[in-house]
Amino acid sequence: MRAPRVGVFGLLGSGNLGNDGSLEAVLGYLRAEHPGAAVDALCGGPEIVKSRYGIPATRLHWYSGEYRTASRAGAIAAKGLGKLVDVFRTAAWVRRHDVVIVPGMGVLEATLPLRPWGFPYSLFLLCGTGRLLRTRVALVGVGADVIRDRPTRALIRWSARLAAHRSYRDTLSRDAMRTMGVDTARDQVCPDLAFALPTPAASGPSDGAGLVCVGVMDFHGSNDDRARAEEIHRRYLDGTTRFVRALVADGRPVRLLTGDSCDAPVVASIIEAVDSPLVTASVAGSLEDLMKETAAADAVVATRYHNLVCALKTGTPTLALSYAAKSDALMERMGLGAYCHPAREVDADRLLEQFRELEKQAGELRQVLAERNLAAQAQLEDQFAALTRTLFKKAVGKTASQEVS
Template sequence: MKVGLFGLLGTGNLGNDGSLTAVLAHLREEYPRARVEVFCSGPEEVTARHHVHAVPMNWNRDEYATASRLSSIVRKGLGKVVDAFRTANWVRRQDVVIVPGMGVLETTLPLRPWGWPYSLFLMSLSGKLFRTKVVFLAVGAGKVADRANRTLLVGAARLAHYRSYRDEISRDALTAMGLDTADDPVHTDLAFALPNPHPPVDHGVVGVGVMDYHGSNSDRARAAEIHRAYVTGMTEFVRRLVEDGRTVRLFVGDQVDERVARKIIDTIGAAAVSVVQTSTLDELLHEMARVETIVASRYHNVLVAVKLGKPTVGVGYAAKSDALMAGMGLAEFCQSMRDLDVDRLVKQFTVLEERASEVRSVLTRRNAEMTRRVTRQLAELSAILRGDR
């Protein structure tokens, strides 16, 4: 069996790479003789970490760099043509192509149509042309405002053999954009398939997840203002924790987030604040397991926190974070990073600590349900690989 995995993988996004880890573990356990290949943005990193053959998604390795010179623009344009043939040839060689989780059908962060949406559409179209089954597995989606991105992303989903979602809001978003999702199941995020570590907990330590946030795809004109307000608010919150005698560990979910963490430390200048270095979701799970309570921004920081059963406040940038928190019984402990209210955040954190025992009990029950959901999702994947659906 020839199985391809497709996505923005190996580029430092811990959530994306965690979804890849979960699917690879399932394939190796259930189909150890399958030939697995990954078509991705960071093939060297994927090969080194997972010991699987990986192919670069783009002929132009500077695909996501800003093109200002004429030569760069011409190279990007040529790359689009070359990538159409490269993608088709790769898909043609697979029996099944899996898009493992990730927010592949949303534009909650800045996204250009000729980047990821174009690559995803090429892959789905190639699958249809060459009768390769394309599987969108527990993916995230959002309602896309601009026509070009919407056409490519919805078109890619429409051409797939199978689609499932990590939450109801993802399926509802595609329904609202005109896709028939009546037969599409909703399960949960693939990260719930990963095992939880159990290191000793450093009592009284607070984990704070931060993000290099500049607004959504429609906020480009105000990106700098939004970023500055978010960083200022999170810095003030961390300052108050330190003044209260707390030790704070800053977590990131993508390599670019570290500069925000460094800004916070430079501004506060406190020895009680440090940045936790992690390069995989497994490492993030282990490090977050060592703190007592968590305030998190990036989606997969929130997910890891609640998966570990940690009392958590979610400072999210999209509805998916609120949906996750509500699904885990923590709807009252959410707010938007776009309109961050530090006083409210302090109150939420205070109440969270007062009710920590109750929150842990709720999370234990909800995690048991999430484990059942992700098990059903992987069973459906096995049925597709066997040819039963």
């Protein structure tokens, strides 16, 4: 039997470090367990994926302005044409593969602003053509949440139903898909794929006045908060800025972390407002870089989901500025459920109280995180083994029998 042809699909190489970290984890699994597999990508940033990961990559959308707001008639027409062209482009790409993997990411949720004709439509095309062409599509370690918008909900539900394999990064995600009408009886729950990445060595805690990493986000609420988006953003930015200013007043150096290229204006606003040499900005280009940052810190306060993952994975005491239930679920799973603060209503004084309590318990929390990380790694090893059993052997066996016949 020949080696499998494997495609990876998603908003990869588009500036989101969490998405790329999930891809990196899956590529590590493929190279270890299926070293002969021919791997390529259909993704948002093909040039980045090619240069960083050394695999062929194709642009996800035919129309290059897919994620720009279309206001002129020509742009609107081009977007509409692009949706039609992408049906055939996606089908042609899917046909070339035995297996397509959607690696992690919150592909079944709308916890951030999302339009149904954007990525939900692309995911539906992938899963639908996979079913028609008998290419097995696997949603591996993905995030999900109950979606209220009817068109988006329908596209997400049918994408999940048409996939050949589903696993989720938390129980919350599996329960959400069950609520939306998907049979999840055989679906697995496992830790986020980023927990499978190598962990850098921690420098260990300082004398109590060391570095604090603060992960920030261009946060405007969820898909259901569009009418209040600017109000939510102002409240988040003001509360986070006041918290950073309080840390600096205590003489603490602060390192600002991001997880997406769109977060840069938030970093710039905080640095300008606090105006202190104690506040610096990270230039991390990967989850590995983020983990090195969090491993060097005494404590982390973070908003983006994969900022939390990186901090928890390195065993650093962490407080979540939680913008969605997935953050609360992650913190609970890792034994830090008491250390969550709502991102929609950041109260700098209360946040500072929680942070000081976190540092008081730092020694105990580091031990808890060490134990939870060992369990997460074992669960991911089991998931990858199950993926090989249920996906690759069937796909390659099917192809080999077709070639013989």
